[in-house]
Amino acid sequence: MTAYVLVHGSHGSGAFWAPIARELALREHHVVAVDQPWHGTEAHLPTAYQTQDLYALATEPSPLAGIGLDDFERRVTGAVRRVARAAPDGRVVLVGHSMGGCSVSRVANAVPELLAHLVYMTACCFSPGVPSIDAVMTRPEAATAVVPAGQVVGDPRELGVLRLNFRSEDPEDLAVFREMFCADHAEPDFLRVLAGLQPDEAVDVNGDHAVGEIATWGRIPRTYLRFGADRLLPPALQDLMIRLADERTPDNPFRVRDFPAAPHMGPRDPDPVVAALTGLDDGP
Numbered sequence: 001m002t003a004y005v006l007v008h009g010s011h012g013s014g015a016f017w018a019p020i021a022r023e024l025a026l027r028e029h030h031v032v033a034v035d036q037p038w039h040g041t042e043a044h045l046p047t048a049y050q051t052q053d054l055y056a057l058a059t060e061p062s063p064l065a066g067i068g069l070d071d072f073e074r075r076v077t078g079a080v081r082r083v084a085r086a087a088p089d090g091r092v093v094l095v096g097h098s099m100g101g102c103s104v105s106r107v108a109n110a111v112p113e114l115l116a117h118l119v120y121m122t123a124c125c126f127s128p129g130v131p132s133i134d135a136v137m138t139r140p141e142a143a144t145a146v147v148p149a150g151q152v153v154g155d156p157r158e159l160g161v162l163r164l165n166f167r168s169e170d171p172e173d174l175a176v177f178r179e180m181f182c183a184d185h186a187e188p189d190f191l192r193v194l195a196g197l198q199p200d201e202a203v204d205v206n207g208d209h210a211v212g213e214i215a216t217w218g219r220i221p222r223t224y225l226r227f228g229a230d231r232l233l234p235p236a237l238q239d240l241m242i243r244l245a246d247e248r249t250p251d252n253p254f255r256v257r258d259f260p261a262a263p264h265m266g267p268r269d270p271d272p273v274v275a276a277l278t279g280l281d282d283g284p
Contacts, residue, residue: 002116003030003087004277005079009098009123010205011164011197013040016097019270020277027278030086034079036103037071038064043198052167058154062200065160069208073106080107084114091116095277096123098233098264099133099201102210108217115220117280120241120254121273122227122264124210127244131209141236146179153199161200180232182263193265218249223280225273228260255280 004024006017014033021031038044044063048056076094083092094115096104101123108118130136137145151173153163168174178190185193212218222245226238246253257276259267266273 001029001088002278003083003092004032005076005083005092005094006031006033007076007094007096007100007103008033008036008039009096009100010162010201011166011199012097012100013043013196013198015040015196016265020273023270023274024277027274029278030083032079032083034076036075037067038200038202039198044200046163046199049165049167049199052165054153054165057163057165059159062159062161062163064200064202066204067202068204069102069106069210072103072205073110076103076107077110080111080114089116090114093117093119093277093280095119095121097121097266098123099205101125102133102205102208105210105212105217108220109213110216112216112220118217118220118222119225119277119280120222121225121266122230122233122238122262123224124233125224125241125245126209126211127241127248128211129244130241131211133206136237136241139237139240141240142234144231144234145237146176146231148173148176148180151176156203160203162203162206163199164197164201166194166197166199180264182265183231184229184261184263185265185268189268212245214248218252221252221255221280223255223257223276225276226256226258227262227264227266228258229262230264232264 008016014035017033021033024031046060048060084090101120156162224242228235242254
């Protein structure tokens with residue numbers, strides 16, 4: 001039995017991991033999918049989001065304002081500590097998707113002794129030269145990234161959150177969301193993805209640093225699940241993060257598992273990802 005802690009990405013929740021977590025559990029592994037503060041079962045849904053009052057949606061306050069990576073790291077570290085107590089060897093496999101990679105690196109600095117393996121699933125993995133989401137998205141490798149600049153509701157600095165209206169009926173908005181998350185999905189699958197997202201994400205996390213330290217993060221085995229059809233974190237950007245990490249710890253490089261056709265939200269069939277997670281010690 002292996003113990004896994006799974007960390008969701010931006011605008012997401014632990015429910016994102018349900019197909020993968022279910023299959024891991026059916027294979028008799030111990031799995032916990034974490035909800036970050038004010039996400040998932042704690043999600044804040046603005047009243048104006050429910051009513052689709054777009055004028056009010058631009059100004060309605062959010063409790064995520066002021067939340068940052070310190071809060072995210074504390075939440076995940078707490079889960080890791082609890083899961084590790086029940087793990088056979090006292091250690092867990094920590095997996096992050098997208099922005100969840102920031103927590104993976106932060107937690108690896110905080111409790112490296114509790115981590116058997118780090119997995120970045122098309123996820124943020126930062127280095128000193130590109131220490132944050134804001135920094136990495138200015139790199140040339142991010143030039144083709146599809147980002148929702150025209151879909152942001154209100155002023156993020158005034159609201160303290162990046163607010164997106166996933167219930168929009170605007171065809172342009174929907175086209176951007178589809179391209180970002182799952183361009184290859186059929187319409188019913190795409191709508192299910194949107195239904196699982198929440199409108200607010202803490203804007204401070206974009207500028208917060210999440211660099212793994214060589215003495216802690218750098219000594220934990222790590223794997224990158226590279227999604228070749230990701231349009232939010234393009235393959236060139238994933239490759240950059242992998243390369244910069246490997247340059248810092250040449251004796252402990254990433255093991256890369258390539259999923260050439262996978263979009264940002266991952267393949268519709270969870271089995272290949274489950275196989276990667278259960279075969280972390282297989283091969284180079």
